[in-house]
Amino acid sequence: MNPRVLIADDQALVRTGFRMILTANGIEVAGEAADGLEAVEAAARLRPDVVLMDIRMPNLDGLAAARQILAADPGCRILMLTTFDLDEYVYEALAAGASGFLLKDVTPEHLVASVRLVDTGDALLAPSITRRLVEKFAAPAAGADAAGSGADAGSGPRTPAVHRDLATLTPREREILTLMGRGRSNAELAEVLVLSEATVKTHVAHIFTKLSLRDRAQAVVVAYETGLVAPGDGD
Numbered sequence: 001m002n003p004r005v006l007i008a009d010d011q012a013l014v015r016t017g018f019r020m021i022l023t024a025n026g027i028e029v030a031g032e033a034a035d036g037l038e039a040v041e042a043a044a045r046l047r048p049d050v051v052l053m054d055i056r057m058p059n060l061d062g063l064a065a066a067r068q069i070l071a072a073d074p075g076c077r078i079l080m081l082t083t084f085d086l087d088e089y090v091y092e093a094l095a096a097g098a099s100g101f102l103l104k105d106v107t108p109e110h111l112v113a114s115v116r117l118v119d120t121g122d123a124l125l126a127p128s129i130t131r132r133l134v135e136k137f138a139a140p141a142a143g144a145d146a147a148g149s150g151a152d153a154g155s156g157p158r159t160p161a162v163h164r165d166l167a168t169l170t171p172r173e174r175e176i177l178t179l180m181g182r183g184r185s186n187a188e189l190a191e192v193l194v195l196s197e198a199t200v201k202t203h204v205a206h207i208f209t210k211l212s213l214r215d216r217a218q219a220v221v222v223a224y225e226t227g228l229v230a231p232g233d234g235d
Helices: 012-024 036-046 062-072 088-096 108-120 127-146 171-181 186-193 197-211 216-225
Strands: 004-008 028-033 050-054 077-082 100-103
Touching (some): 004 036, 012 028, 028 036, 036 050, 036 062, 050 062, 062 077, 077 088, 088 100, 100 108, 171 186, 171 197, 186 197
Parallel strands (some): 004 028, 004 050, 077 100
């Protein structure tokens, strides 16, 4: 079953282009929004499965809109749209619960595949870009927290992943979380660990449950913020 999509972007040409691509491939576009406030209202009214959300929009930015939408509907999947592949707001969005991000110059094929994949919650989008992004921003953030900078304690969109109890994970689950943090897909995990994909999916589901994660995007954030994966770690 194809997901229903809400497109939120302040540029009419972007919205029109994405709508044409999605509808041509059998994906229903439930609605459009030209700013963050409209996106929040439309999401509450239309209950889309996936929201394509521009980060920079007037009235209410995409990050704040994403927080509000996810607070009201945790089952919604949000893909942030950005022009820059190392935009710090993308990391903030992942930590706040967005399921991934796409560059605005994404190819039609990748756009369609990404919307379908994120709707399943089973795949991390653009893992190499996401990994570089988290490497750049997660480690400094964790270091600041460890240094005891209390001014921002409890504020901001970051998930307090550094405090998650990794002791609840089995050794195999920790290994899988580490590899997910390096951008490995389920198929790659199965190959590296010599397991079936079904077994890998079961382990991943257990990790999500134990650590209260929504999807693989948050798993990557947790892997970096807890030190399972360090900036510069290879594949």
